[in-house]
Amino acid sequence: MNPIQARTLEKVAREFPDAILEVEEFRGQVTIRVRKERIREVCRFLRDDPELEYKLLSDLCGVDYWGMGLKPRFGVIYNLYSLKTYQRIFLEVRVEEGEGVPSVTSVFATANFHEREVYDLFGIPFEGHPDLRRILLPEDWEGHPLRKDYPLGYEPPEFSFSFRTFREPGVGQEEG
Amino acid sequence: MAFVEERTKERMVINMGPQHPSTHGVLRLELELEGEIVRALRPHIGYLHTGMEKTAESKKYIQVIPILDRTDYLSPMINNLGYCLAVEKLLDIEVPPRGQFIRVMLCELNRIASHLVWLGTHAMDIGAVSVFLYCFREREKILDLFEEVCGARMTVSYFRIGGLSDDLPEGFTEKVWTFLREFPARLQEYEDLLTKNPIWLKRTRGIGVISAEDAINLGLTGPSLRACGVKWDLRKANPYSGYENFRFFIPTGTHGDVYDRYLVRLEEMRQSREIVRQAIENLPDGPYNADRPDVVPPPKDQEGKLLAYGRDPEIQGPEDMEALIRHFKIWTEGFRPPKGAVYQAVEAPKGELGYYIVSDGSAKPYRMHIRGPSFVNLQALERMCVGHMVADVVAIIASIDPVMGEVDR
Numbered sequence: 001m002n003p004i005q006a007r008t009l010e011k012v013a014r015e016f017p018d019a020i021l022e023v024e025e026f027r028g029q030v031t032i033r034v035r036k037e038r039i040r041e042v043c044r045f046l047r048d049d050p051e052l053e054y055k056l057l058s059d060l061c062g063v064d065y066w067g068m069g070l071k072p073r074f075g076v077i078y079n080l081y082s083l084k085t086y087q088r089i090f091l092e093v094r095v096e097e098g099e100g101v102p103s104v105t106s107v108f109a110t111a112n113f114h115e116r117e118v119y120d121l122f123g124i125p126f127e128g129h130p131d132l133r134r135i136l137l138p139e140d141w142e143g144h145p146l147r148k149d150y151p152l153g154y155e156p157p158e159f160s161f162s163f164r165t166f167r168e169p170g171v172g173q174e175e176g
Numbered sequence: 177m178a179f180v181e182e183r184t185k186e187r188m189v190i191n192m193g194p195q196h197p198s199t200h201g202v203l204r205l206e207l208e209l210e211g212e213i214v215r216a217l218r219p220h221i222g223y224l225h226t227g228m229e230k231t232a233e234s235k236k237y238i239q240v241i242p243i244l245d246r247t248d249y250l251s252p253m254i255n256n257l258g259y260c261l262a263v264e265k266l267l268d269i270e271v272p273p274r275g276q277f278i279r280v281m282l283c284e285l286n287r288i289a290s291h292l293v294w295l296g297t298h299a300m301d302i303g304a305v306s307v308f309l310y311c312f313r314e315r316e317k318i319l320d321l322f323e324e325v326c327g328a329r330m331t332v333s334y335f336r337i338g339g340l341s342d343d344l345p346e347g348f349t350e351k352v353w354t355f356l357r358e359f360p361a362r363l364q365e366y367e368d369l370l371t372k373n374p375i376w377l378k379r380t381r382g383i384g385v386i387s388a389e390d391a392i393n394l395g396l397t398g399p400s401l402r403a404c405g406v407k408w409d410l411r412k413a414n415p416y417s418g419y420e421n422f423r424f425f426i427p428t429g430t431h432g433d434v435y436d437r438y439l440v441r442l443e444e445m446r447q448s449r450e451i452v453r454q455a456i457e458n459l460p461d462g463p464y465n466a467d468r469p470d471v472v473p474p475p476k477d478q479e480g481k482l483l484a485y486g487r488d489p490e491i492q493g494p495e496d497m498e499a500l501i502r503h504f505k506i507w508t509e510g511f512r513p514p515k516g517a518v519y520q521a522v523e524a525p526k527g528e529l530g531y532y533i534v535s536d537g538s539a540k541p542y543r544m545h546i547r548g549p550s551f552v553n554l555q556a557l558e559r560m561c562v563g564h565m566v567a568d569v570v571a572i573i574a575s576i577d578p579v580m581g582e583v584d585r
Contacts, residue, residue, distance in 0.1 A: 061532055063543045070543065108393060113552065
């Protein structure tokens with residue numbers, strides 16, 4: 001952990017003593033798991049802190065830990081970047097299926113599209129989002145494809161032609 | 177008179193796209209107009225969604241590379257670099273200097289090519305069709321270089337995890353030199369056509385202005401952010417792949433309008449040329465692949481025979497059995513990085529391109545998220561367009577240079 005990451009962690013821990021659940025470090029990256037109710041305040045604090053200035057929400061993405069057997073099932077990862085210190089810090093919020101996460105669009109306007117994408121592909125609702133609609137998939141799409149339990153390969157081919165069904169009616173039908 | 181005023185105050189909602197020549201692909205904009213003035217703008221995306229992030233979850237790490245050529249199809253090299261660096265971070269691999277220099281050289285050539293497409297289409301959208309033809313002439317030469325190096329012009333997949341798929345072909349650097357020698361004159365030609373052109377100035381100056389603060393809040397990155405005066409480039413701020421060895425400067429603008437974005441990108445092309453020149457002049461000898469037999473497939477000789485690690489390639493012998501086994505294992509089983517999550521960002525022509533990869537210890541990425549700059553930059557479109565004319569929307573879209581393959585993924 002480099003000095004700036006350590007300082008960030010120290011400041012967050014002092015400001016929000018009850019919000020930090022876990023701190024992970026891997027390959028020089030620090031991920032702070034925070035309580036989901038406090039995520040908006042933690043983001044605002046890191047953005048406005050004059051020493052750290054994490055002003056750019058570089059990325060926001062979802063992960064479904066279902067296949068890894070972790071509980072709670074979904075993770076939402078906030079990737080904050082400081083244009084002053086050139087350092088990154090990762091925040092993570094874990095939620096169960098159906099649970100909502102407070103939206104950070106009021107802190108970072110850029111979260112709008114990102115949160116819509118996570119909502120679209122994972123089905124995690126964001127509370128307080130101004131315009132929570134599907135973004136990449138059609139509005140009438142069923143399910144959330146980036147979930148690990150989303151069925152793969154069940155889409156029937158639109159045009160199929162088989163000589164067997166053509167020659168012997170009724171033969172190929174049970175094959176689908 | 178009163179009637180006319182009443183009519184213009186009436187708001188009209190019209191669709192621009194998804195099939196519109198100036199939306200650079202299948203971007204659909206819902207414009208709310210008051211006469212000719214844009215009052216609100218809502219982008220609708222997803223027409224090109226192919227589920228690349230989902231596809232990647234069922235591919236081995238190395239098989240993901242060809243998918244990424246197709247995200248931002250104008251800068252395949254840089255897409256591949258970002259992904260390879262992310263997986264290398266996961267595996268804790270450092271590519272040797274020769275590999276790094278070749279990567280930097282090709283990435284910067286790719287940046288020039290991508291900016292040339294932007295310049296050509298941007299100028300064409302505003303009405304200067306001839307610039308498009310000139311730009312594509314130069315881009316063609318860069319694509320020829322790519323073809324020489326890996327056999328493909330756009331879907332390159334040249335960078336591999338741990339290095340490159342092959343060394344540079346013989347006589348390649350001379351060909352790059354030829355390009356570098358004639359490029360500044362060509363660039364001057366485009367500048368002569370546009371930079372002081374009164375029509376160009378009228379169409380671009382003071383159009384699509386965004387302040388630095390708004391831009392950062394909206395997540396704008398790359399040349400569009402630098403045009404607002406923010407001196408931030410990932411190649412300098414968090415150097416990767418040996419960028420700390422190169423000398424170049426970051427051009428910035430002052431007004432944050434379409435014209436400044438144009439000037440910033442033009443200067444970036446000059447800087448990229450400078451980086452390519454330094455890369456060729458200082459191209460080190462030695463291996464181009466990392467010394468990791470569990471990740472990098474064994475090298476081959478001219479006839480395609482697999483060579484043993486550490487053996488002099490001059491010595492021709494029977495095919496090495498160890499190498500064959502390792503080759504087979506890498507291509508059938510892949511490799512298994514440790515559990516964990518990494519994020520690696522690179523400076524793509526459009527902005528920050530990042531890959532967030534979660535590994536569960538298997539041979540396939542558990543989750544791969546692409547942070548596409550075009551996707552994020554598109555959000556700033558509304559802030560830039562509101563209050564301008566419909567015709568300016570065309571200029572503003574071109575100035576943030578979205579590639580829909582990356583927006584929709």
